[in-house]
Amino acid sequence: QVQLVESGGGLVQTGGSLRLSCLADGRTFGISVGWFRQAPGKERDFVAAIRWGGFSTAYADSVKGRFTISRDTAKNTVYLQMNSLKPGDTAIYYCAAVQGTWPPSADPSGFDYWGQGTQVSVSS
Numbered sequence: 001q002v003q004l005v006e007s008g009g010g011l012v013q014t015g016g017s018l019r020l021s022c023l024a025d026g027r028t029f030g031i032s033v034g035w036f037r038q039a040p041g042k043e044r045d046f047v048a049a050i051r052w053g054g055f056s057t058a059y060a061d062s063v064k065g066r067f068t069i070s071r072d073t074a075k076n077t078v079y080l081q082m083n084s085l086k087p088g089d090t091a092i093y094y095c096a097a098v099q100g101t102w103p104p105s106a107d108p109s110g111f112d113y114w115g116q117g118t119q120v121s122v123s124s
Contacts, residue, residue, distance in 0.1 A: 002026040002113040004033075004095045009118030012085055018120060020080040022095030028052055032104040033078045034111060035069065037091035037120075044094070046106035050078060058103050063089075085122045092117040 008020040022033060034049035048069040049058045057069050068081040078095065096111035098104050104111065 002028060002031060002097045002099075004097060004113055004115035006093065006095045006115040006118040009093060009120045011121045011123065013123050014086060016085050016122070017081070017083045018085065020082070020093055020095075020118060020120070022078040022080075022115060024052075024076050024078065024095075024097065027099070028073075028076060028097075030100050031097045032102050033071065034096045034098075034104055035078075035080045036094045036096055036108055036111075037089075038094070038117075039091040042091075044108045046108075047093070048080060049104050051102050052078075056102060060106070082120070085120075087122050087124045089120060090122050091120060093120050 003025040005023045031052045035047040036044050037047050038044040046060050050069045050071050066084045071078040094117045095115040097113040098111045
């Protein structure tokens with residue numbers, strides 16, 4: 001079992017930055033952690049993922065060059081640094097985890113554990 005708790009969402013202007021945090025508790029050995037986002041009336045989309053025990057990362061094309069995923073295993077935390085934010089980035093952002101899979105699926109059904117989500121709003 002893995003428990004995930006997100007934090008760090010908020011309201012920013014276009015071009016601004018936010019850093020989301022995902023605190024992972026439980027069986028973190030061998031997991032991959034991903035960030036997904038869901039805008040109102042839309043499907044939940046893959047944003048980025050990182051391998052807990054290594055340095056492998058993956059990004060959606062829409063965020064490459066703007067978002068950076070990282071992790072601090074000493075703090076059991078995965079971060080999503082979001083720069084150059086656009087109104088189209090407005091969504092609820094979810095942290096998710098899956099055991100023993102890399103690269104993880106970009107489909108939300110490929111992840112077993114989910115946090116409660118944190119709202120990110122970007123004003124124009």
